[in-house]
Amino acid sequence: MKIGIDKIGFYTPHLYVDMNKLAVARHVEPEKFTIGIGQSQMAVPPLTQDSVTLAANAALEILDEEDRNQIDLVIFGTESGIDHSKSAAVYVHHLLGINPHARSIEMKQACYSTTAAMQLAKGHIALHPEKKALVLASDIARYGLNTGGEATQGAGAVAIVISANPSIMELESESAYFTNDIMDFWRPVYSDTAFVDGKFSNEQYIAFFNQVWGQYKEQTGATLEDFEAICFHLPYTKMGLKALRTVLDETSEAVQERLLNHYQISTTYNRNVGNIYTGSLYLSLLSFLEQAQNLQAGTKIGLYSYGSGAVGEFFAGVLQPNFEQHVQRDKHEKLLANRKELSIAEYEEVFQQTLPTDGSTVELDINQDPAIICLAGVTENKRQYVNKNN
Incomplete structure (x- = not known):
């Protein structure tokens, strides 16, 4: 029985900041952001959007x-x-x-937890093939204004329906995974922003990739030639490229060229949204499925998931017949194109807006937010959500 991705949707807030302009405001060369880390635009969430509303809006369009x-x-x-x-x-x-x-649950392991959710969902469907599972990946990456991590912030969500006989991609049963207790990125419960050892984290991301790719090859006998593309978790779009380059000497120049070209296609959406933590890998996959040309049924795509702290996994999916009829390229391109650009001053103002933490009541103006599902306020420490369609 085939089990995998039957539907996939995406949502990001209606506000963004241009990375060239952010670089100028921070007195750094724009190329450091646009080429050095590979980001063009960064999504900025208004106070009316949080991880719950982003996920709900992503799922709303596909269910x-x-x-x-x-x-x-x-x-x-x-x-x-x-x-x-x-x-x-x-x-x-x-x-x-x-x-x-x-059953409704939340999972946590840095940027990896959605992959664990996918694997749990597969097991559930194997036991109950007449049912479906909804996997949600939603995050707001915040490091603070004028910090080293500011350029790798972002906000968005990906929603995935897992089912038997999937319309888009069968997820293969073989996977390779690895855990090691390290401190490359973490956020204690008392902190609103994360702590990161950037150089160490980059090194570990690559080391984990080599570990799980090597393990996957041993388990399956696979080679790079077997994959049309490899999609990566992308805290910033240059990161996956660094990892991919470490294994390209395993294959021919023709395969290298294909993997490199398809890697760039897979970063299209991420480049214009920024880091969405748990959803970054799946946004990269969605970007590839919707932006690549002439993909055929039976094509195999590799997937590398990494969550700091750290857990890594490599697995693969196979495209199903007529998969292109079940993705929503036009809708997602329109979502990105219709966003409003913020000036740096406006971005900083939005960034510094916060919800009360003392139990006081606040009402938010959801009319300024085009999303269907919004956070309308807080009352007695309870977030008040609104679905405008109800």
């Missing part, structure tokens, strides 16, 4: 009534959770009107 009835597992991967106790999945489950007889 129909049949999905809502068949989904009995909702897994939310994030490191931008809004509550230490209640899972973000429960909020989204309600906002989308999903079948009440469902």
